[in-house]
Amino acid sequence: MALTDSNSNVLKLAPDAQAPTYRTAPHNIEAEQSLLGAILVNNDAFYRVSDFLEPKHFFEPLHQTIYETAGSLIRMGKIATPVTLKTFLPAETDIGGMTIGQYLARLAAEATTIINAQDYGRTVYDLSLRRDLIGIGEDMVNVAFDAPVDFAPRAQIEDAERRLYELAESGRYDGGFQRFSQALTIAVDMAAKAFQRDGKLSGIATGLRDLDTKMGGLQPSDLIVLAGRPGMGKTALATNIAFNIARAHRAEVQPDGTMKSVNGGIVGFFSCEMSAEQLATRIIAERTGIPSSSIRRGGISESDFDKIRDYSIELQALPFYVDETGGLSISQLTARARRLKRQKGLDLIVIDYIQLLQGSGKRGNDNRVQEVTEITTNLKALAKELNVPVVALSQLSRQVENRDDKRPQLSDLRESGSIEQDADVVMFVYREEYYLANKEPRPGTPEHEKWQTEMGLAHGKAEVIIGKQRHGPTGTVELHFEASVTRFGDLSQDGHLPDRTY
Incomplete structure (x- = not known):
C-alpha cells in the first residue's frame, strides 16, 4: 500500500527532499x-x-x-x-x-x-x-x-x-507456542541417539561409569558447576572428563555436508589458572602413569621418555582446544567460545575457574557477588545458545574447614546465591584422605593405629557429591583417585565383581 496526496504523488515521509544525495538506510x-x-x-x-x-x-x-x-x-x-x-x-x-x-x-x-x-x-x-x-x-x-x-x-x-x-x-521471531507433538518428536529423537551412543546415555559420556549412571552423561545446554576446596582434585577431574570426551570423539557427515558429533565431543578448555603446558603435562602423566613431578624435573628413564613421545603423538590428534588467557572477561570468553564453535565445532566447554573470570565492567562499583551473578547468568545463556554443556569449576569458602565433617554443601559455594541458582548441576569433589594425611597422630600411640586404619580405608578414594541436579537424583558417587598422576577412574567394588564360578 502506498498513500498518495491529492495530486496522486506517493507520500514518502522520512528523507528530506532538500537533503544532499546519499545512500539512505534500508527501509520500506x-x-x-x-x-x-x-x-x-x-x-x-x-x-x-x-x-x-x-x-x-x-x-x-x-x-x-x-x-x-x-x-x-x-x-x-x-x-x-x-x-x-x-x-x-x-x-x-x-x-x-x-x-x-x-x-x-x-x-x-x-x-x-x-x-x-x-x-x-x-x-x-x-x-x-x-x-x-x-x-x-x-x-x-x-x-x-x-x-x-x-x-x-x-x-x-x-x-x-x-x-x-x-x-x-x-533477530529471531521463531519463538512462541509449539505443538506438543513437536516436543514429543524431539524427545523420541533424543532417546534414539542415546541408544546409539556409548553407554546408552542421553548426554555426553564422561568416561566415568558410576558418574554417568547417576547423571545420564553431560546434558546439552546445562551449566554444571564442579566445586571443591584446594587440593581436592577438581581441576584433575575436569581434565580427566574433558580428555575422555575428546578421546571418544567420532563425527559423521550430515546430509547438508556439515560434520556432527555422534559420540564424545570437541572440547574447549579455558584454563585461567594453569598454563596450556601444565595442562598437557597433567594429561601425559595421567595417560602414561609417570608422575608429572618426575616429568617436570626430568627424572625419567629412556623408556619413560619413549612412552611419553608415543602418547604425545596420539594426543596431538585430539579435538581438544586450550585457551590459557588469564583474567578473561565473560564477554571475551563467550566471544571465543562462539568463534571455536563456528570454526572447529564445539561439544563441551570447561572453565577453570569461575572466580578467575571478570564481569563486563559496565556496572562500575558493583560488588563481587553481583559480578559473579552476571558471570553465571551469562555462562548459562552461553550453554543454551551453543547447546553444549558448560562445566565451570568453583572454589568453596573456608567455612568447610571449620566443621568436623568436611564434606561440602551448597551453602559452601562462594557467592552461592547466583551459582546455586543458575547451575543445572552442582557437584563437589571430596577426598577424606587429604584431610586425614594432614592430621597424623604421634607414631606408636593407639590414635596412630586408628589413623592408619582410617587411612587404609580412605586411600585412593574420592567422592563426587551431587548436591543439585535438575533432571536427576542427588547423591554420592565414589571414584578411584591416583594422586601421583592426578587420575580419576571407576572404583572396583566387591558388589560389582562378577560371580565366581568353580
Whole structure:
C-alpha cells in the first residue's frame, strides 16, 4: 500500500527532499503503512506481530509513535482506531499537507487484509536488522580509524563479535507456542541417539561409569558447576572428563555436508589458572602413569621418555582446544567460545575457574557477588545458545574447614546465591584422605593405629557429591583417585565383581 496526496504523488515521509544525495538506510515506508493500517482496522493484527516487533523497528519516527500508542491502547483492553488514536498524537503534525487525523484515516482506508500483517511485520523487522548491521559496521570503521594507542585491535574484534551475536539472538521471531507433538518428536529423537551412543546415555559420556549412571552423561545446554576446596582434585577431574570426551570423539557427515558429533565431543578448555603446558603435562602423566613431578624435573628413564613421545603423538590428534588467557572477561570468553564453535565445532566447554573470570565492567562499583551473578547468568545463556554443556569449576569458602565433617554443601559455594541458582548441576569433589594425611597422630600411640586404619580405608578414594541436579537424583558417587598422576577412574567394588564360578 502506498498513500498518495491529492495530486496522486506517493507520500514518502522520512528523507528530506532538500537533503544532499546519499545512500539512505534500508527501509520500506509502504510496508510500515500497510501494517499500521491493518492494525487500525482490526486490532487483532497487533497480536500477530507484537511478540517480535517493537516501535524502534520502524524507520519513520511518526510510525514508531503510532505503533507504540496503538499498542498501549490495545494492551489496556481499549480499541485503537483513527478516532481514539489521534487524541494521543500531536495535532500540529503535518504529513504532506494532511493533519494527523487525516493521515490516520487514510492509513485505515487503504489498509490491506489482516492476513498479511505478519509478513509486513517481518519485512519491517528485517529491514531494522539491516540498519543495525550498518550501524555496527560504521562503528567498527570509526573506532578503527580513531582508536587510542592502548586499544588493542583484538578487543575491538571481540566487541564487534559480541554485538553481532546479540543482534543475531535478538533477530529471531521463531519463538512462541509449539505443538506438543513437536516436543514429543524431539524427545523420541533424543532417546534414539542415546541408544546409539556409548553407554546408552542421553548426554555426553564422561568416561566415568558410576558418574554417568547417576547423571545420564553431560546434558546439552546445562551449566554444571564442579566445586571443591584446594587440593581436592577438581581441576584433575575436569581434565580427566574433558580428555575422555575428546578421546571418544567420532563425527559423521550430515546430509547438508556439515560434520556432527555422534559420540564424545570437541572440547574447549579455558584454563585461567594453569598454563596450556601444565595442562598437557597433567594429561601425559595421567595417560602414561609417570608422575608429572618426575616429568617436570626430568627424572625419567629412556623408556619413560619413549612412552611419553608415543602418547604425545596420539594426543596431538585430539579435538581438544586450550585457551590459557588469564583474567578473561565473560564477554571475551563467550566471544571465543562462539568463534571455536563456528570454526572447529564445539561439544563441551570447561572453565577453570569461575572466580578467575571478570564481569563486563559496565556496572562500575558493583560488588563481587553481583559480578559473579552476571558471570553465571551469562555462562548459562552461553550453554543454551551453543547447546553444549558448560562445566565451570568453583572454589568453596573456608567455612568447610571449620566443621568436623568436611564434606561440602551448597551453602559452601562462594557467592552461592547466583551459582546455586543458575547451575543445572552442582557437584563437589571430596577426598577424606587429604584431610586425614594432614592430621597424623604421634607414631606408636593407639590414635596412630586408628589413623592408619582410617587411612587404609580412605586411600585412593574420592567422592563426587551431587548436591543439585535438575533432571536427576542427588547423591554420592565414589571414584578411584591416583594422586601421583592426578587420575580419576571407576572404583572396583566387591558388589560389582562378577560371580565366581568353580
